[in-house]
Amino acid sequence: MKRNAIYAYAVLLLIVIPAHAFSLRFLDYLTPVYLVATPLALGKRVNINFSGRQIALAVIVSAVILLPFLFFFSVTRKFVPLETGAMAVQLFGVSFPEEIFFRGFLQDTLGNNYKAVIITSLLFAAAHLPAFFFSGDSSAPLTFFPSLVMGFLYLRTSNVIPATIFHFLANVVYLGSL
Numbered sequence: 001m002k003r004n005a006i007y008a009y010a011v012l013l014l015i016v017i018p019a020h021a022f023s024l025r026f027l028d029y030l031t032p033v034y035l036v037a038t039p040l041a042l043g044k045r046v047n048i049n050f051s052g053r054q055i056a057l058a059v060i061v062s063a064v065i066l067l068p069f070l071f072f073f074s075v076t077r078k079f080v081p082l083e084t085g086a087m088a089v090q091l092f093g094v095s096f097p098e099e100i101f102f103r104g105f106l107q108d109t110l111g112n113n114y115k116a117v118i119i120t121s122l123l124f125a126a127a128h129l130p131a132f133f134f135s136g137d138s139s140a141p142l143t144f145f146p147s148l149v150m151g152f153l154y155l156r157t158s159n160v161i162p163a164t165i166f167h168f169l170a171n172v173v174y175l176g177s178l
Helices: 002-021 027-041 052-074 084-109 114-135 140-157 160-176
Strands: none
Touching: 002 027, 002 084, 002 114, 027 084, 052 140, 052 160, 084 114, 084 140, 084 160, 114 140, 140 160
16 A cells, blocks of 8 residues: 555656646646545545544644744734635645545555654655745745644544644635735
């Protein structure tokens, strides 16, 4: 299964790199479908559980980590909340599919341990590097750090929902602070 996970990640890069290099916007729609469909196609069961305790953990971790970030950036920039459509895209088109693939599939396949958290976070950041190289998004390499938080949430819960909540809120805070 580890070999399949590596191949699946390589295919993801074959989608993401041309999407950024040649501004192929249609691939923006293919990517979340690929991220969700791949574990299913490879027979990997991904744990999606709406546990109140785990959701509370995700909200608390998000508040502890993201509120200082928000306050730090609010000194130089005004936070502008995303519109409802943009928030829906962030949740269902970015955060949830990426957590299904990176935590529920890759991290779990690699053993869901500390080493898997670090490797998956490196792979997550590497998948964001085309945005840095082709679009000049200087924050792309920094995705490693929130990925560690998402990885630790998954490590603790073996559930993609807490990681998705943090991922979604981190994206909303970051994008609203631009």
